[in-house]
Structure formats: structure tokens, C-alpha cells
Amino acid sequence: MATFKTQVVSDRQDGAISLAVEELARGNLVAIPTETVYGLAADATELCAVQQIYTVKGRPSNNPLICHVADIDMAKKYVAVSPLANRVMQFFWPGPLTLVLPTRPGFAIAAPVSAGLDTIAVRCPRSETARQIIIELGRPIAAPSANPSGKLSPTSADDVLQGLGGKIPLIIDGGDTPVGIESTIVGIVDEKITLLRPGSVTADDITAAVQTPVFDRDSQQITAPGQLESHYAPSSRVRLNATEQQAGELLIGFGEVEGVLNLSPSSNLEEAAHNLFKFIRNADKRNPNCIAIAPIPNQGVGIAINDRLRRAAAPRNQ
Numbered sequence: 433m434a435t436f437k438t439q440v441v442s443d444r445q446d447g448a449i450s451l452a453v454e455e456l457a458r459g460n461l462v463a464i465p466t467e468t469v470y471g472l473a474a475d476a477t478e479l480c481a482v483q484q485i486y487t488v489k490g491r492p493s494n495n496p497l498i499c500h501v502a503d504i505d506m507a508k509k510y511v512a513v514s515p516l517a518n519r520v521m522q523f524f525w526p527g528p529l530t531l532v533l534p535t536r537p538g539f540a541i542a543a544p545v546s547a548g549l550d551t552i553a554v555r556c557p558r559s560e561t562a563r564q565i566i567i568e569l570g571r572p573i574a575a576p577s578a579n580p581s582g583k584l585s586p587t588s589a590d591d592v593l594q595g596l597g598g599k600i601p602l603i604i605d606g607g608d609t610p611v612g613i614e615s616t617i618v619g620i621v622d623e624k625i626t627l628l629r630p631g632s633v634t635a636d637d638i639t640a641a642v643q644t645p646v647f648d649r650d651s652q653q654i655t656a657p658g659q660l661e662s663h664y665a666p667s668s669r670v671r672l673n674a675t676e677q678q679a680g681e682l683l684i685g686f687g688e689v690e691g692v693l694n695l696s697p698s699s700n701l702e703e704a705a706h707n708l709f710k711f712i713r714n715a716d717k718r719n720p721n722c723i724a725i726a727p728i729p730n731q732g733v734g735i736a737i738n739d740r741l742r743r744a745a746a747p748r749n750q
């Protein structure tokens with residue numbers, strides 16, 4: 433693997449977007465901010481660039497990538513957009529919702545992006561910086577979260593630097609990501625919507641927007657093998673639904689369960705999502721025997737938070 437002196441450039445600095453576009457056009461990887469988490473971006477049409485994503489992250493080759501587009505028209509070049517998918521895009525794009533749709537024949541996206549599936553996950557980020565980079569490059573960007581495989585997703589440029597410093601030439605710093613957890617993912621097949629990964633756009637939001645039910649992934653066949661293996665693992669053990677701090681633990685609270693850190697003293701779930709990965713990283717750095725986390729109501733964005741927490745607490749492979 434090539435080594436780099438990783439440069440961190442603010443997205444407010446003149447020429448930052450062009451700098452990112454130049455690196456991408458050269459086939460290099462650039463970490464970019466999105467509204468959810470930082471992404472490790474490559475030109476999605478360049479085979480070698482996309483292959484580097486898998487190498488740099490240590491990502492299993494059967495775990496496909498999200499293809500980020502500038503708008504609905506760009507998505508339509510690569511995937512078949514059904515009338516229902518079109519309505520979902522119209523309502524939620526740009527924003528933190530990814531759609532898995534059938535690949536169009538003769539598509540130009542590099543094969544490893546879809547990891548052998550006949551679908552591609554497409555998303556149009558709300559982040560101006562991310563969208564500007566895609567527009568100037570003129571091609572979609574393949575970007576998983578910018579962390580070593582299996583680790584927590586980065587919500588700041590500093591998180592990216594700690595995980596991938598020396599492995600990529602450039603990080604565009606857009607400050608803390610507002611949403612803080614990865615996008616919601618849905619699949620749409622035969623005009624049926626299936627939730628593949630919960631996020632800040634909830635199943636109820638989608639149903640309300642397009643008057644169509646959203647089916648649960650677990651009651652159906654699993655379409656993306658990678659989704660089960662992600663662990664979002666901190667180094668410390670994680671204990672969920674904790675209402676008090678036991679010996680050797682560091683308690684992350686929520687609402688009235690106070691804790692050393694509190695995800696949202698006012699029990700606001702959006703605020704808790706924004707703080708989630710940041711606080712887990714922060715707790716992990718203090719190296720407790722165990723990170724204990726207060727119960728989070730399983731409603732609204734709380735469903736996505738609990739999904740990430742279950743993975744963080746899951747038994748480890750190694």
C-alpha cells in the first residue's frame with residue numbers, strides 16, 4: 433500500500449474543492465465530509481481507484497459501496513429508477529437516504545462498487561461540499577465511511593486522520609458532521625420498499641412521504657452480506673441499557689440517566705445521534721473496562737441508534 437503525508441484542508445479554504453477533484457481525477461482517494469459521516473471517496477468509474485478503497489479500509493470484497501451522485505439525473509444514468517423510487521428521491525434528496533436499485537445494462541460504474549450484486553446503492557448527499565465535489569468531477573463518487581473496516585464511522589476530520597492518516601493524500605475538513613450516524617438504506621424492488629439499514633430518515637418518514645409501507649429487512653432475505661458483519665467496534669467492551677455505572681465502567685447517559693457524558697440531557701434523539709460516535713470514541717480513549725450506555729427509546733431516530741449500539745456491543749470476531 434502506498435504511503436502519503438496526509439494533508440487536511442478546510443472546505444472553507446479557497447480551492448479546497450478543486451484540490452479534492454484533482455486528486456480524485458488522478459485516481460487517488462480523498463476523505464470528504466457528508467451530512468452523516470465522513471466518506472472515503474474515489475471516482476466510481478475508475479477500477480483502480482475503487483479497488484484502493486477496499487485495500488485502504490481492509491474491507492471484505494463482498495461488501496458493496498454507496499455511489500454518491502449530484503442529483504436524480506446522474507443516478508438515472510446508472511440505475512433503473514422506478515416511479516416509486518423517483519418519488520422517494522424527489523422527497524428526500526439531497527439528504528441522508530440511500531436507495532438500492534437495479535443496475536442499468538452497460539453501466540460505467542466500476543464492478544467492485546457493487547461487489548457482484550446486480551444492484552447499486554445510490555445517495556445524493558445534502559452536504560454542499562460533497563455535492564460540489566461530485567459536480568466538479570462530473571462523475572459519481574464511491575464512498576464508504578472513512579474508517580478502517582469494522583471500526584466506528586468518523587464524524588470529524590480528526591477521526592479520519594486517526595484511522596487513515598498516512599494511507600490517503602487528502603482529507604477535506606468540513607467540521608463535525610451534523611447527523612452523526614450513517615444514512616438510512618432502503619431497497620426498492622417491484623415497487624416494494626425494504627429497510628436495509630435504519631438511519632435518521634425513519635421508515636415512518638418514508639411511509640408518510642410516499643404513502644407506501646416499508647418492510648423490515650429481518651423478515652425477508654438479506655440482500656447485503658456486509659451489513660451483518662459490521663461491528664462499529666470500540667476497543668472497550670460495551671454494555672447496553674445501563675442505568676448506573678458499575679466498577680470499572682464509564683457510563684454514557686441519556687436524559688435522566690446522567691452518566692459521565694450525556695448523549696442528550698433533554699432526551700432529544702437527533703442530538704443523541706449527532707453525539708453517539710463522538711462520545712463512544714471519547715469514552716474509548718479513557719480506556720475503561722467497559723463502556724456502559726443508558727437505554728435509548730426505540731422510536732424515531734432511536735431505532736437507528738439502537739441498531740448501531742447492538743453492533744457495537746456484539747461479540748467480537750477477534
Ligand code: TXA
Nearest residue numbers: 468470471496497551552553576577614615656658659
Ligand atoms: O451515510 C452514509 O451512508 C455514509 C456516507 C459516507 O455516505 N456511507 C456509508 O457507507 O455508511 P458504508 O460503506 O459504511 O455502508 C454502506 C452500506 C454497507 O452496509 C453495504 O453493505 C450497503 O451499504 N450496500 C452498498 N451497496 C449495496 C447494494 N447494492 N445492496 C445492498 N446493500 C448495499
Ligand code: MG
Nearest residue numbers: 576577585662
Ligand atoms: Mg461503514
